[in-house]
Structures are given as structure tokens and as C-alpha cells.
Amino acid sequence: MFINHIEGKVVETTPASVVLESGGVGYYIKIPVSTYEQLKKDRIRLLISMIFKNEVIELYGFYTEEERNYFESLLKVRGIGGETALRILSSMNFYEFKEVVDRGDVDSLAEVRGIGRKRAEKIVFELKGLFKEEIIPNEALSALISLGFTRKEAKRILLNVVKSVPQGDLEMLIKEALKNT
Structure with missing residues (x-):
């Protein structure tokens, strides 16, 4: 990975791509729908994955x-x-x-x-086996534990709500978890 992230002004968007202007250069970046939904701001920081294919560099951008x-x-x-x-x-x-x-x-x-x-x-x-770690963010788990829930209770609650909350929205995840207790 040569470019970790690009932060810049959103110039153009489609559900599948964004053009970010940074340092006077416009970068064409392919994005997933979940990232497109976060592009409501004028400036954004996207994490980048680069692919070299047929002597062409393709940039893929992600919000998280x-x-x-x-x-x-x-x-x-x-x-x-x-x-x-x-x-x-x-x-x-x-x-x-x-x-x-x-x-x-x-x-x-x-x-x-x-x-x-x-x-x-x-x-x-x-x-299979690559994703042995929990499907819930550690920050959410820690937050519920600090509020007095046992680790087991916190995991159970978070597993029940994690699929209904937009990915990467930690605050909403914790709020939904607390509503479901």
C-alpha cells in the first residue's frame, strides 16, 4: 500500500465513485455504497486501497x-x-x-x-477462520462494560443490534444497545 488515505474536497460523486481534490490533483476513487452514504460533506477523508492492474493504478476508498x-x-x-x-x-x-x-x-x-x-x-x-475475532467493535463492548454490564451481557446485547446499525456508527450502536436492555 503506497497511499494510506486521501483527504480532500468532494468534487463529483456517483454511488460507485468519488472524485476528491487534494493538493490540486483530482483523484478518481471507486467506493462501496456504504462509503457513498457518508459523502454528504464537502470535505472527506477516505482510506485507500491501491490495485495495480494492466499498468493502471486503481484507487478504492473506504470510510472505515x-x-x-x-x-x-x-x-x-x-x-x-x-x-x-x-x-x-x-x-x-x-x-x-x-x-x-x-x-x-x-x-x-x-x-x-x-x-x-x-x-x-x-x-x-x-x-473461513480469518474472522475469528468478534463481530462487534471493541469500543462498544468496553463502553457497555464501563456502564456496569458484564462482558457476557454486553456481547449478547451488542450482537442483537449490530446488524441494524450502519457500520462504523459507534454512537448509534451504543444507543441502540442501551434501548434494547
């Missing part, structure tokens, strides 16, 4: 580190390129994807346009 890690884990699967990884990322959030892989839910992955059953099986096979 989790999204970028999710994207890059998909790229490790042979035969999955940036466009396909972005399609998967746009069809299910990070937490849903981790759960699908952990459960071996090939059918859910196969529903993504351009994936099919064989590719879905390959993704599950190659990534």
Missing part, C-alpha cells in the same frame, strides 16, 4: 478501516478482483459478511451478482 480490511481480505481470494470485492462489499456490510463466512453460508454469497455458487464456496473456504 473495517471496510478497507474487509475489501483487502476479499482480494486475497484467487480470482476475486477489485470490482468483484466492491460488489460484495456493497451488498452486505462487514458484520454480515463475517457471519456469512463463519457460518459457511454459501447461498447468501452466491446471491451477489457475478459471484455464483462455485466462487461463493471458494470465498468461504479461503476466508
Whole structure:
């Protein structure tokens, strides 16, 4: 990875891309739907993943580190390129994807346009075990524990609400968790 992030003025957007101007240069960056939903500001900072393909550099931008890690884990699967990884990322959030892989839910992955059953099986096979860590953010878990919940209670509560909250919105996740106690 040569470029970690780009911060700049939003010049142009589509649901699949953004042009960010930084230092007088306009960067064309492909993005997932979840990042597009965060582009309501004039200036934004995107975490970048670069792919070199056929002597062309492609930039992929993400609003959160989790999204970028999710994207890059998909790229490790042979035969999955940036466009396909972005399609998967746009069809299910990070937490849903981790759960699908952990459960071996090939059918859910196969529903993504351009994936099919064989590719879905390959993704599950190659990534199973990679996501052993919890599907809930540590910050949310720590916040509930500091409010007096046991670790077990906090995990149970967060697992019940994590899928209904936009990825990366820690404040909303904690509020929803507290509503559901």
C-alpha cells in the first residue's frame, strides 16, 4: 500500500465513485455504497486501497478501516478482483459478511451478482477462520462494560443490534444497545 488515505474536497460523486481534490490533483476513487452514504460533506477523508492492474493504478476508498480490511481480505481470494470485492462489499456490510463466512453460508454469497455458487464456496473456504475475532467493535463492548454490564451481557446485547446499525456508527450502536436492555 503506497497511499494510506486521501483527504480532500468532494468534487463529483456517483454511488460507485468519488472524485476528491487534494493538493490540486483530482483523484478518481471507486467506493462501496456504504462509503457513498457518508459523502454528504464537502470535505472527506477516505482510506485507500491501491490495485495495480494492466499498468493502471486503481484507487478504492473506504470510510472505515473495517471496510478497507474487509475489501483487502476479499482480494486475497484467487480470482476475486477489485470490482468483484466492491460488489460484495456493497451488498452486505462487514458484520454480515463475517457471519456469512463463519457460518459457511454459501447461498447468501452466491446471491451477489457475478459471484455464483462455485466462487461463493471458494470465498468461504479461503476466508473461513480469518474472522475469528468478534463481530462487534471493541469500543462498544468496553463502553457497555464501563456502564456496569458484564462482558457476557454486553456481547449478547451488542450482537442483537449490530446488524441494524450502519457500520462504523459507534454512537448509534451504543444507543441502540442501551434501548434494547
